[in-house]
Amino acid sequence: MDVVVVGGGVVGALTALECARAGHRVTLVERGPLPNPAASSHDQHRNLRALHPGDPSTSLAGLRAHEAWLRLESVLGKRFYHVVGALSVGPRVSEATAVPGERLDSAELRRRFPQFVFPDGSTGFLERDAGVLLADKVLDAVVAWLLAQPDVDLLPHNEVVAVEPGAVRLAGGRVLHGDRIVVAAGPWTRSVVKDDQVTVRRQTMLYCSPPAWPALPAIPSLGTDSGAWLVPPVGGTQLKLSADSACRPVSEVDGTTPTRTDALVGLFRELVPAFEPGWVVGARDCHYTIGPDGGARLVEFAGGVLALTACGGGSFKFAPLIGRALTARIGGDRSEPTGLTAMDHPVPGGDPC
Ligand SMILES: Cc1cc2nc3c(=O)[nH]c(=O)nc-3n(C[C@H](O)[C@H](O)[C@H](O)COP(=O)(O)OP(=O)(O)OC[C@H]3O[C@@H](n4cnc5c(N)ncnc54)[C@H](O)[C@@H]3O)c2cc1C
Numbered sequence: 213m214d215v216v217v218v219g220g221g222v223v224g225a226l227t228a229l230e231c232a233r234a235g236h237r238v239t240l241v242e243r244g245p246l247p248n249p250a251a252s253s254h255d256q257h258r259n260l261r262a263l264h265p266g267d268p269s270t271s272l273a274g275l276r277a278h279e280a281w282l283r284l285e286s287v288l289g290k291r292f293y294h295v296v297g298a299l300s301v302g303p304r305v306s307e308a309t310a311v312p313g314e315r316l317d318s319a320e321l322r323r324r325f326p327q328f329v330f331p332d333g334s335t336g337f338l339e340r341d342a343g344v345l346l347a348d349k350v351l352d353a354v355v356a357w358l359l360a361q362p363d364v365d366l367l368p369h370n371e372v373v374a375v376e377p378g379a380v381r382l383a384g385g386r387v388l389h390g391d392r393i394v395v396a397a398g399p400w401t402r403s404v405v406k407d408d409q410v411t412v413r414r415q416t417m418l419y420c421s422p423p424a425w426p427a428l429p430a431i432p433s434l435g436t437d438s439g440a441w442l443v444p445p446v447g448g449t450q451l452k453l454s455a456d457s458a459c460r461p462v463s464e465v466d467g468t469t470p471t472r473t474d475a476l477v478g479l480f481r482e483l484v485p486a487f488e489p490g491w492v493v494g495a496r497d498c499h500y501t502i503g504p505d506g507g508a509r510l511v512e513f514a515g516g517v518l519a520l521t522a523c524g525g526g527s528f529k530f531a532p533l534i535g536r537a538l539t540a541r542i543g544g545d546r547s548e549p550t551g552l553t554a555m556d557h558p559v560p561g562g563d564p565c
Pocket of ligand 1: 397
């Protein structure tokens with residue numbers, strides 16, 4: 213089939229890769245360069261944790277994502293996944309789970325991770341099959357692979373202005389036709405296909421260069437009410453700090469000057485006793501979109517158009533599963549699961565435009 217993919221972030225790029233591997237002819241359209249540093253996926257790193265406390269099916273999908281990234285490294289012949297484990301701290305993290313790892317009681321948590329101040333009585337779970345994905349290196353590797361495929365056309369610097377059944381209209385008037393169209397334009401998807409149930413979130417992140425930092429796992433949750441998390445410096449990257457409290461709903465996706473930096477500095481001074489504001493070497497606001505259930509959302513429109521109308525705040529790690537499931541769906545197989553309800557049971561839409 214002829215498949216047109218709109219958006220060269222991690223979801224679009226991996227969907228293009230899976231479609232090409234399945235034998236489809238693929239055109240990947242991106243409004244900026246490929247990869248595009250402005251994409252939500254473009255960053256030094258992203259955490260991969262499988263454990264989603266109280267949600268066994270998403271945790272299982274997380275384990276499948278871990279396997280999928282290891283496989284992708286061997287397909288692409290590049291290293292971008294550092295399996296350093298992941299530490300989650302919080303009230304429900306020690307509940308029964310199929311995720312391999314160690315439960316840490318309060319005393320053990322403090323003994324093993326003396327760098328942090330945890331809330332009183334916190335327990336932890338240290339996952340084994342988890343870690344840090346070097347996001348920009350992932351995008352570089354996938355784009356390099358796509359460039360080498362005879363049946364893949366890459367169209368950087370081409371903005372899609374409308375998506376219609378079976379067709380994609382570019383700025384300048386050119387129209388691309390496809391048997392199937394996948395729209396994965398991240399938080400910008402809503403500007404080309406309609407879904408009024410999607411909202412935008414903007415989150416500030418701090419990038420730090422501490423003088424010394426021990427080898428630590430990814431820490432998707434420090435167990436605080438503020439939802440503090442961090443990505444450790446692995447493979448030459450910086451330490452990244454943020455918190456759910458630095459995330460807010462906004463009406464537009466645009467490049468603003470980050471506004472929550474002081475609040476994050478204050479927060480991490482309390483949580484990391486050694487932290488110095490002088491460690492901070494940069495800050496960035498990044499956007500994602502959510503559907504009504506707080507996560508990603510897939511809508512299946514008329515005329516063979518599949519759109520990830522909400523990209524979700526944790527979809528980087530699931531992107532290989534999403535790419536595979538979308539490709540299976542294009543080939544008529546609706547049984548390939550991502551494990552994510554929003555992907556496995558897409559919402560029907562009418563006309564995309
Ligand atoms: C602060 C923050 C922290 C996060 N942390 C994690 C984490 O630790 N782990 C995790 O798994 N996930 C995390 N996420 C979520 C993850 O980054 C996103 O879910 C994921 O990157 C979305 O990828 P995407 O390909 O859908 O969108 P994007 O990466 O945004 O890609 C969309 C692409 O489409 C292009 N585009 C847009 N409009 C058009 C158009 N009209 N025509 C052509 N091209 C267009 C854009 O230029 C862009 O390149 C985080 C997100 C944020 C904001």
